Amino acid sequence: GxxxxxxxxxxxxxxGTSVKIECRSLDFQxxxxxxxxxxxxxxxxxxxxxxxxxxxxYEQGVEKDKFLINHASLTLSTLTVTSAHPEDSxxxxxxxxxxxxxxxxxxxxxxxxx
Amino acid sequence: xxxxxxxxxxxCAEGRAANLPCNHSTISGNEYVYWYRxxxxxxxxxxxxxxxxxxxxxxxxxxxxxxxxxxxxxLPHATLRDTAVYYCIVMRSGGGxxxxxxxxxxxxxxxx
Numbered sequence: 124g125x126x127x128x129x130x131x132x133x134x135x136x137x138x139g140t141s142v143k144i145e146c147r148s149l150d151f152q153x154x155x156x157x158x159x160x161x162x163x164x165x166x167x168x169x170x171x172x173x174x175x176x177x178x179x180x181y182e183q184g185v186e187k188d189k190f191l192i193n194h195a196s197l198t199l200s201t202l203t204v205t206s207a208h209p210e211d212s213x214x215x216x217x218x219x220x221x222x223x224x225x226x227x228x229x230x231x232x233x234x235x236x237x
Numbered sequence: 238x239x240x241x242x243x244x245x246x247x248x249c250a251e252g253r254a255a256n257l258p259c260n261h262s263t264i265s266g267n268e269y270v271y272w273y274r275x276x277x278x279x280x281x282x283x284x285x286x287x288x289x290x291x292x293x294x295x296x297x298x299x300x301x302x303x304x305x306x307x308x309x310x311x312l313p314h315a316t317l318r319d320t321a322v323y324y325c326i327v328m329r330s331g332g333g334x335x336x337x338x339x340x341x342x343x344x345x346x347x348x349x
Contacts, residue, residue, distance in 0.1 A: 228280035
């Protein structure tokens, strides 16, 4: 199956700083990527849909100015958590849409905000 | 997209077949049944999907009832590495482009 990578896999930062997470499709081009968030013992929740060359579409309740998404190429989408706070600590997972509308997920990024 | 109901947890002995049920009684004609799983602290992994015919691949088999109101994911020879949360998701054709709605899934625990 298609491979999606995320970097970093784990990040710890101080409150108030910004953190950038990269999502790459390694062996295929993805015009659409998705960003999910997962809190402990909960299910994944869709945050936003990222389309190459256009603005991301955010789910209700997700602040677009806090979670900046850039999809500048067919293989890379980035999520920047701006002015991170402890409540933003979570597991962030991206996925890339394949040709048959299946989603290939990255391994996730564990963000801890102190 | 139709809602699904899954048992919160199941146990299965290693080497035996694991049968995971999913109810989707409000599924409509153009909606597919997808199965994903998530091993602890990893991203979800696609397993299989189907519309109305039974499907099989190298990972699992998917049995969909004739009325399509329920389905069963079968892992034929479960191993310890199959311990994970399994998600049954109903989605219209092309609906993957809208993002996935994950329920609570079934936590499958394979016992040695």
